[in-house]
């Protein structure tokens with residue numbers, strides 16, 4: 001089976017490509033390399049270009065018999081999306097429209113979509129289920145919700161089948177230590193705290209210390225990137241079995257505060273981490289924790305690396321191997 005992975009050179013995409021190859025799928029990647037890293041993908045066919053380029057997509061679908069698509073390519077920074085909504089509408093929503101149109105033109109009707117917990121906004125329930133009201137608090141989350149709705153409309157119009165996977169906080173790195181999380185500039189919590197451990201940053205700024213949470217800092221549900229990938233494989237199989245379109249949350253069901261993450265990095269690395277509470281970040285919901293019961297029951301998903309300690313250990317191994325990202329080992 002040949003799978004097209006959009007954004008396959010990005011953080012989650014590159015781990016997905018590796019898992020697909022390990023499971024003997026043929027993989028074709030399209031990535032603009034604006035944020036992705038060519039060094040993170042091995043043994044697969046890469047088309048460099050923008051998803052909004054319908055002609056490039058025609059070439060990809062003509063040159064390869066694509067059986068299904070896993071769609072990661074998107075901008076994904078909450079703070080940036082609030083400050084600059086236009087590029088999120090263009091790069092996330094418009095790109096997805098062009099991709100879906102190309103799929104229909106080339107008779108490809110299966111797509112696994114990288115959605116986000118950000119579609120929910122700021123729910124008040126302890127464990128967020130898929131039926132929770134969707135009310136995004138930031139542009140990023142709104143674009144993910146619109147993309148889900150687009151797929152639903154394409155299902156009605158053309159028979160497209162989709163699985164939308166709403167991830168909570170992707171974290172960690174492949175156990176090989178050879179690929180991991182590299183953003184430039186970095187904005188995600190765990191790699192930033194690890195940079196403090198490496199001595200590349202002086203301290204970690206904690207965005208807000210007076211949320212109504214156990215220690216005043218935001219709570220998130222961290223899920224290992226390889227566990228996310230195993231859910232995508234199961235979602236592909238689910239679509240191959242001609243099942244209905246569906247939406248699943250992916251998380252561990254356990255929330256950790258920002259301070260708990262920083263403390264865990266200290267424990268794993270054995271290095272003291274300087275921290276400072278600073279202003280809240282725009283659009284940040286106080287608590288996001290998943291119920292992934294549905295993915296477990298329907299997809300048979302079983303996350304393997306669900307301890308925060310393990311997640312941080314794998315991220316730390318990668319950071320130590322590639323302290324300056326992929327370019328300079």
Ligand code: UDP
Pocket residue numbers: 078169187188189190192204205206207208218219220258281284
């Ligand atoms: N965070 C923080 N300092 C940072 C980066 C992130 O306090 O330098 C917090 C952020 O407010 C959020 C959590 O860490 O509560 C996870 O943020 P991240 O950007 O990693 O993922 P997000 O939750 O935005 O998807």
